[in-house]
Amino acid sequence: MLKHFKQVSLLLAAGAMALPASVYADLAPEKLETAISQQNGKVTGVVEDDFGPVAGASVVIKGTTNGNITDMDGNFILEGVKNGDVIQISFIGYATQEITYTGQASLNIKLVEDTQKLDEVVVTAMGIKKDAKKLGYAVSTIEAGELVKTGTPDFATSLYGKASGVRINAAPGGGTSSVSISVRGLSSISGSTQPLIVMDGVPIHNGDANNKDYWSQQRVESNGLVDINPADIENISILKGAAASALYGSEAANGVVMITTKSGKGASGLGVDFSANVSFDKVAYMPNIQKEFGPGYDNSLLDTRGNDFEKATGFQNTRTDRNGNPVTSLRNTYYSWGPKYDNTSQLYNWDGTIRTYSPIDHNQWNDLFQTGINQTYNLAVTNGTEKGNMRFSYTYTDVTPTQLNSHNNKHNFSLTGSQNILKGIKLDYSANYMRQYVKNRTYRIDQLMSSYNGMFTGYDDIASLKNRIVTSQGYMNRAYTSEYAATFLDEAWEYDPSFSYIGDRYLWNIYGKEQYENNNRFIASVSPSWEIIPGLTARGRLSTDLTFDEEENKNHTEYPNALATAGNYTGSYSLKNDKYEIYYGDIMLMFDRTFAEKYNITANVGWSGRQERQMMTSVTTRGGLSVENWFHLNASALSPATPSMTKMSLLKTAYFATASFGYDSWAYLEGTIRQEKTSTLAPGNNSFFYPSVNGSVIYTSLLKDKNPSWYDYGKIRVSYGIVGNAPIVYKATTGYKQDAADSYIYNQISLSELGNNELQPEKKYEFELGWENKFLQNRLGFELSFYHNKIKDQILNTSTAASSGGTSIWMNVGELKNQGLEMSIYGTPIQTKDWTWDIRANWAWNRNKVVKLTDGVDRLEHTTIDNGAAVLESHVGEAMGDWYVYKTVTDENGNKIVDENGLYKVDYTQRVKAGNAMPKLVGGLSTSVSYKNWYLDASIDFRIGGDVMNKPYQYMSEIGTLEHTLQGRDASHGGLSWYADGNVLSDPSIRHLTDQAAGSTVNGCTVYDNGVILPGVKEDGTPNDIIATAGETFYNQYGWGYSGNVTYENAIQENTYFKLRELSIGYSLPKELVAKFGCKNLMVSVYGRNLFYFYKSLKEMDPESTDGTNWVNQSYISGSTATTRSFGFSLRASF
Secondary structure (H helix, E strand, O other): OOOHOOOOOOHHHHHHOOHHHHHHOOOOOOOOOOOOOEEOOOEEEEEEEEOOOOOOEEEOOOOOOOOOOOOOEEEEEEEEEEEOOOEEEEEEOOEEEEEEEOEEEEEEEEEEOOOHOOOOOOOOOOOOOOHHHHHHOOOEEEEEEHHOOOOOOOHHHOOOOOOOEEEEOOOOOOOOOEEEEEEEEOOOOOOOOOEEEOOOOEEEEEOOOOOOOOOOOOOOOHHHHHHHHHHEEEEEEOOOOOOHHHHHHHHOOOEEEEEEEEOOOOOOEEEEEEEEEEEEEEEEEOOOOOOOEOOOEEEEEEEEHOOOOHHHHHHHEEEEEOOOEEEEOOOOOOOOOHHHHHHHEEOOOOOOOEEEEOOOOOOOHHHHHHOEEEEEEEEEEEOOOOOOOEEEEEEEEEEEEOEOOOEEEEEEEEEEEEEEEEOOEEEEEEEEEEEEEEEEHHHHHHHHHHEEEEEEOOOOOOOHHHHHEEEEOOOOOOEOOOOOHHOOOOOOOOOOEEEEEEEHHHHHHHHHHEEEEEEEEEEEEEEEEEEOOEEEEEEEEEEEEEEEEEEEEEHHHHHHHHHHHOOOOOOEEEEEEEEEEEEEEEEEEEEEEOOOOOOEEEEEEEEEEEEEEEHHOOOHHEHHHHHOOOOOOHEEEEEEEEEEEEEEEEEEEEEEEEEEEOOOEEEEEEEEEEEEEEEEOOEEEEEEEEEEEEEEEHHHHHHHOOOOOOEEEEEEEEEEEEEEEEEOOOOOOOOOOEEOOOOOEEEEEEEOOOOOOOOOOEEEEEEEEEEEEOOOOOOOEEEEEEEEEEEEEEEEEEEHHHHHHOOOOEEEEEEEEEEEEEEEEEEEEOOOOOEEEEEEEEEEEEEEEEEEEEOOOOOOEEEEEEEOOEEEEEEEOOOOOEEOOOOEEOOOOOEEEOOOOEEOOOOOOEEEEEEEEOOOOOEEEEEEEOOOOEEEEEEEEEOOEEEEHHHHHHHHHOOOOOOHHHOOOHHHHOEEEEEEHOOOOOHHHHHEOOOOOOEEEEOOOOOOOEEOOOEEOOOOOOOOOOOOHHHHHHHOOOOOOOOOOOOOOEEEEOEEEEEEEEEEEEEEOOOOHHHHHHEEEEEEEEEEEEEEEEEEEOOOOOOOOOOOOOOOOOHHHHHOOOOOEEEEEEEEEOO
16 A cells, blocks of 8 residues: 555655654654665665655654655665764655664665554645644545546546545547536535636636537537646645635635645656657447438328338339439438338439448448547656755647547646745745647537437438538538539539538538637746744745637638628638636745644634636627638628627635644644635625634544554544635626617616625535544555535525516525535555555445525426426425426326327326436446556446436437337337238228238238337226337337427436446566666556446436536536547656
């Protein structure tokens, strides 16, 4: 297990160097192994443990500040040593050793594990570092090594399953897609559910992303999390409960993610690190298209819609080619209820080709995408001296996404460090700059899965459409019968295919609409500190987070202007600039002293302030482009071009204080307070108080010798805190809209939402109880946390009388409750000189309940699907996010009732609960096995329960493209043989079963084998014996809206999965070999991400293909972007 502590050795060893000499004097000497030779004044040596050299160990002359830190090979040099000096060697997790200097020239030191001193230092609120044993609340820490093993494009994606109670949702689409983090369920009904992001002690911008715009904005949006470079992160601490995050007040209801970046701490001299990652993405987990039956209608539909030729063959002979010649073709429909593929018939197609009636022989989804390539190269330089340390890093990322005609690259620069200015005065600094270029941000594919004209059958040649969507003149292709197609007649199609949306709403978007983004972000902070006297330090911090985004959109002319009237041309041009600024500062006085060797008192008092500003401007042409493909604002067909501007500003200030008391290293008590003032609320009602208290007892330290030998550590902790969730800017004020014509304002009206001077932040009151244990010399341990919280003053939009001047007002009227249980466990079943096997697991259970809504209201609607066919809503006394649909009618025994057509009846008088969106259990399992220079790491995460609306499954089942719709289509798929009197196929009342084979006749009537008798009873209670066709059972009971027999109850599906998230295998080349090339360490590895599901309950779709950062958007699937499976390799070297 000690190898895990080496990952933070640089941070901790530097911290040890900063401790007062009196602290070192209190550390007890332990076993020491030395090899001694004589030399005065200078000592060299190496520090090792059972597994080799120890980097970052502290070697110091006791009682002085003269010391050093071991390098990556465990080597150190100590000068100015006098006879009689005591040399003290320490490293976290090992017994401190001491040796008296008597002239030795070298020391070979073997560290011995001390399981009683495995104290982990974690970063808590306001950047305050504390020993983990002192904490009275839950904190999850993820080290740097766990973030970069599989080359994930952003740090949040690598957190899947690694922290209990933390749920990740990453929108498909690569490194430019948004990532959502949820901590301990939902804390707000209508507000943001994203945690506060803090980097190097200061809050930074994140934001929400809405990726559910079906019509106007189809590109997948991003948020601030993806800007942070994983290669620059030292560790991440996640503050889950209210007590842990109370110092952040109104921004902490959803938890806090604390990011500490690498700063070169622990470096000895100059060092260089290099890494390279290359991975390949392949589209995966897409719906399986059946390839046994082609386009067309079921025979019962053909009875009323088809001609005699089509009824007999399934094909059409009424179509003519452009020369007027009759041809045989398929019915131009997205329905896949046509005849079975015969691999013989020759058919005329939309692109003018003659094709055999056979399915496409490959996965057609691959025709819409490409193999994605991700390359990341990082170079870091570190330097450490007695005066300070620094790290400079440059990372270049180049991504070719799976989407066609798309590309992006990113440059990340980082400079961090710490410098001792004068005695007792230190300056910490950090600067991170990101520049990103994006060509064509990834498009959503919901119009290929949730729009009928975007769906394709197994027969459709997508590759041909892709190659012909753009004409040689750059226009969007169409059928020759279209008026504008006359200008490129030879290239035009014979007719528009049924799957035209793939062309004009997806492929044309990709090839005919160009989007270019330049994103710049600069995050910097400086933090001077002054140790006034031992134990009393003053610290200040100033930081800024500046984001500048430029966007240019060039939508090409779709058809010649000559065929359109002025003001109705196609094509457009737009520009957008978005500037977001955060300026932050705090000052704090920190006191930390130990008295009489048993009593520790720590106190902090300070002030913080933050200002945020946003200015977004945009302008776009109107009426199309007056000159084809002239991308300039002067090309606007109508003048003037349409401008838009958004401005925002807010200011938050706060006074805060903490006080803690520790007794004899086994009892700890802490309290915190924050008095906050915010400009987002009305004056006189904008100051709020956020307190917390927490305590812990390490009973194994209290009992000491009474503990069993196998019981190393036991701790009970308890906490209580209050945090908030402030309303977004301007919710407390009434907004006004100004309308203008030719630059003159002619009207000013109030918007429909009224302001509310009494509006307050939502407040979360949380109690937490925890139990921590370590056994068998820290080879086994677990942590258990229980929490219960109430979030009062929920901000909801409520209706108001029209006489008030508006239609709605935001009010504090709701209440939400959460309670949950979290557990994490780790173990090291094998630990020898050559072998180590570590395993870690965590799981979290959370239940929430709506306690209260607006007075007189017990139901809140979040979203509706397909004109109310399904509704996501919450009810007082129930969990958030219930799905309600119109359901199949059943009798008192639960038997489904069929109508006169043999199809299930649906009750459209009321909706019935069909599921709930909240997962019941989430967690993860990771394991690491190492043998000599080899290692294997694997990570699994899971979700149990929670229901989503699977819209693609609903629609694609109706049209017969999914494999499960093969059921009953013919005898080989369980279909029943039947015939109809007089060959009137559309009337179920005259259908009869027969044992004759399909194609034969009974009484002159043709026999078919696609009959289905649905399980259930008729309205008189007798068993169902009415014959329906396979097609009827699907296209009448699935589909859009609510009428006839359509129900969405089959589309509400449980979303349980177990997924192999990451797998990596690596090898460290022998040091004696790489030393010949000037390397200290060289490791190569191969890895995979999103490899496969051990199990998933969701049908046809990827369980993670929801998108956006809002929980409502994540409750249903309509088709985000294509999810992927990745394979890659990496190289890491240090010099």
